[in-house]
Amino acid sequence: MSIGEVLSELRPEFPDTTISKLRFLEAEGLVEPERTASGYRKYSWDDVARLRFVLTAQRDQYLPLRVIRAQLAELEAAGSAPVALRLVGAPDPDAPAPAIEVADTRCSRTELLERTGLADSALAEIERLGLITCRSPGWYDEDALAIAQAVAGLARHGIEPRHLRAFRASADREVGLYAQLIAPLARQRDPAARARAAETAHELAGLSQALHAALLRAGLRDVLER
Template sequence: MPQAARRTAASPSAAGAGGDARPVEPLSGTWPHALSHEPMLRVSDVLQLVQPQFPTLTPSKLRFLDSHGLVTPERTASGYRQYSPADVERLRFVLRQQRDHYRPLTVIREQLDALDSGRLHEPVTLTEIGEAPDDYLTATAVAERGGVTPEVLGALEEAGIVARTVPDGFEPAVLPTVVAAGAYLDAGGDVRGLRTLVLAARREADRAQAAAAPLRRKGGGEAEAAAGDFGEAAIAAFSAVVRHQVGG
């Protein structure tokens, strides 16, 4: 992607009598300029960092964005992609524009060009630059971060609502489920009723996956993204119906 530099300009306050005008320092590289551009993250590291916020992100979607010049990682001598912390933040920006604003790739590319040149400004959302999240969380950590007691977490595990990935470890992705389960129980529900709701939600998720299968068979990152968007839309529709019935 061609890099645009900020034009130098003379400032009246910078040029005194007989003094030289001070040029505005040009931007170099790609946005976000303040983050490290050192390639240090594998594809698996990027997925681990970004999937909690964007669960439908896949390796094929990363390849698709790379092929369209939106997020372009470095290549090792063996041809493997390696991403920098700046690449990860750039990826988050692209995914937010697609998910939250439904912007096409051409518009997102124009935005990135403007960010690269300094004509557009966007706050950096990365909170732990260059630091991968915990691979696994202990039961104590999950209970603390999820706002439930160890006993409640044990009940959720016994009911099959959450499950350990390793003998004493949960994936961080279980936290939203634990938080939602705690809110349900605090509102007066019980674990048995929650299990019924979870099973129903899983059935609907499976149906959404099956309905999206024809989109995936088309191949390519665009098809994968479309299938993921379809699945999310189906689950959102299911949730909206549930809220309407409960509210009604």
């Protein structure tokens, strides 16, 4: 397959994937497609399976590339890489095509209220507090939807939007900290550097989420054991 065909194969499951990202993963040694005599990349199904392995580990476990690279090396050393990777991604010609649910990337105000169960007044309040922002010309992205769903869930436990100011302030501090690491890469015109910036942002977000969850579990465990 060409790089464009690989992108079409992966995009339904990994919508954030781009040609620049595929080239970046190749530059990082995660996949090594063959080259034609004229220099064009040609990917095999095993290459696509490796890419699925990498993208799944990033999305679901927030693993850095060096850890994913080590996992692939261990599979290859054990002689189980082809089987393991085919289980992750290569198609079974006798199996029915799986139904793929593609997440909405945007929704209207009415749709957001319907999908979260928030009252219009509650949505207006979390907008006023800066927890979510309506994009022009009047739609909300998937992050806004996720935030609204979380706010609605917390509300069912009696936690009101006004109690969530600290979350916004904490997130802003983290953004400021991580921006110092990401901005120099993001400002470069080199597509590989910009792809590396996106990978770093994804990894940092995952690590922050894991740290925050662990700190909460540790604190709540102390409460439960009193």
